[in-house]
Amino acid sequence: MSESQKNRGLGAAARVTALASSVMDLHVRIALQEMDREKRRLISGGIFLAMGGFLMLFALLASEIILVIWLQDILSWKIEWTLILLASINLSLAGISLRIGGHLVKGPYLPETLQGISKTTKAVLGKS
Numbered sequence: 001m002s003e004s005q006k007n008r009g010l011g012a013a014a015r016v017t018a019l020a021s022s023v024m025d026l027h028v029r030i031a032l033q034e035m036d037r038e039k040r041r042l043i044s045g046g047i048f049l050a051m052g053g054f055l056m057l058f059a060l061l062a063s064e065i066i067l068v069i070w071l072q073d074i075l076s077w078k079i080e081w082t083l084i085l086l087a088s089i090n091l092s093l094a095g096i097s098l099r100i101g102g103h104l105v106k107g108p109y110l111p112e113t114l115q116g117i118s119k120t121t122k123a124v125l126g127k128s
Helices: 003-075 079-105 111-125
Strands: none
Touching: 003 079, 003 111
């Protein structure tokens, strides 16, 4: 192999490495922009969810007190049985909610970035 062929091969490898590096830098910049946008959205959403959660908790507490009083009036049960019934209903609803919530939280959080990295990897490796 002559000296000029070695230099040409090293030059091509350097160009491919530089191309891959610049494309990955671009994807990192895009990911940082997405993260910044998502961070603002998540913080504001979290504040509103917390506020709504506290208000819902107070409303739920008031409605459960009313339900306990109503069940004691209608069914003439002792307070223990009424509270056991109410706790069972609450536990069932909490379990269902946690199950559904856990299912909804799974998945990729930055689909644009994942798609871009996938395209870059395919381009660098020469796959179509």
